[in-house]
Amino acid sequence: MTIQWYPGHMAKAKRQVQEKLNLIDVVIEVVDARIPLSSRNPLVDELIRQKPKLVLINKSDLADPEATKKWVDYFEQDEMTSLIIDAQRGKGMNLIPGKVRELATPLLEKWERKGINPRPLRTLILGIPNVGKSTVINKLANKKIARIGDRPGVTKAQQWIKVGKEMELLDTPGILWPKFEDEQVGFRLALTGAIKEEIFDFQAATVFLLRFLTANYPTLLKNRYQLTELSDDMGDMFDAIGKRRGCLMGGGLVDYDRVAEIVFRDFRQGKFGNISLELPPND
Numbered sequence: 713m714t715i716q717w718y719p720g721h722m723a724k725a726k727r728q729v730q731e732k733l734n735l736i737d738v739v740i741e742v743v744d745a746r747i748p749l750s751s752r753n754p755l756v757d758e759l760i761r762q763k764p765k766l767v768l769i770n771k772s773d774l775a776d777p778e779a780t781k782k783w784v785d786y787f788e789q790d791e792m793t794s795l796i797i798d799a800q801r802g803k804g805m806n807l808i809p810g811k812v813r814e815l816a817t818p819l820l821e822k823w824e825r826k827g828i829n830p831r832p833l834r835t836l837i838l839g840i841p842n843v844g845k846s847t848v849i850n851k852l853a854n855k856k857i858a859r860i861g862d863r864p865g866v867t868k869a870q871q872w873i874k875v876g877k878e879m880e881l882l883d884t885p886g887i888l889w890p891k892f893e894d895e896q897v898g899f900r901l902a903l904t905g906a907i908k909e910e911i912f913d914f915q916a917a918t919v920f921l922l923r924f925l926t927a928n929y930p931t932l933l934k935n936r937y938q939l940t941e942l943s944d945d946m947g948d949m950f951d952a953i954g955k956r957r958g959c960l961m962g963g964g965l966v967d968y969d970r971v972a973e974i975v976f977r978d979f980r981q982g983k984f985g986n987i988s989l990e991l992p993p994n995d
């Protein structure tokens with residue numbers, strides 16, 4: 713479910729994350745590999761302050777592998793440790809406990825110095841909606857966790873999931889809102905499913921996507937709709953795709969809304985192939 717965010721919701725979400733963070737040794741932030749920056753809330757770093765953090769670049773099966781490698785370098789330059797994963801298929805996830813331990817080395821050394829018996833490291837999954845937080849938790853827990861819906865008057869205690877011997881994970885993720893004052897960021901979030909479809913202009917998002925594909929993945933776009941040529945004129949592009957897909961109204965006119973919907977759905981379902989909608993700044 714994608715949530716509509718209002719100032720009240722944001723303040724509540726922030727408070728809830730802050731409460732959880734008090735219990736946490738290492739934060740695990742999940743981002744969408746297709747939009748690793750746009751799917752972050754800049755508040756994360758401010759919120760978690762000095763706590764060690766691991767970035768999971770999820771949904772790598774949908775993204776462009778070349779771009780994803782560049783993102784790992786980008787995060788490294790920014791002194792962030794990241795891992796490329798595909799939570800749906802569990803790929804890359806076996807490396808998480810080792811990375812968490814590595815990140816917690818200063819804490820483990822502190823315990824040793826003080827003669828404190830080491831306990832499992834406590835972690836929290838954090839991220840904006842739809843990046844795959846629950847999928848990551850379920851995979852790490854190695855089973856489907858039964859979720860108890862919010863019921864008025866019933867306080868659900870925080871539950872810890874054991875991941876191996878040395879790591880524990882809070883069973884509910886921390887959710888932060890996406891930030892989309894920039895229109896392009898908004899389109900990227902809409903295309904990847906992080907914000908509700910009703911709150912943006914479908915045709916405008918499709919125009920953004922078609923322009924992006926024309927510039928960056930022309931062959932994938934041509935192949936999908938058997939187009940011999942691509943045009944900068946979006947009217948021509950909609951016409952060409954619409955004719956291929958039989959989106960015609962009376963009088964042979966192309967139904968642009970239907971074209972937009974088809975292109976949009978095709979992208980959401982990964983029908984174009986592996987595409988990243990964002991490259992690291994300065995690339």
Ligand SMILES: Nc1nc2c(ncn2[C@@H]2O[C@H](COP(=O)(O)OP(=O)(O)OP(=O)(O)O)[C@@H](O)[C@H]2O)c(=O)[nH]1
Binds near residue numbers: 774845847
């Ligand atoms: N292709 C692909 N899909 C994924 C992957 N991880 C999660 N998904 C899908 O992405 C959608 C969202 O996943 P969730 O785990 O519900 O995401 P979430 O961050 O918990 O979402 P919210 O509950 O909205 O905060 C689901 O349809 C998942 O099946 C992945 O690695 N690859």
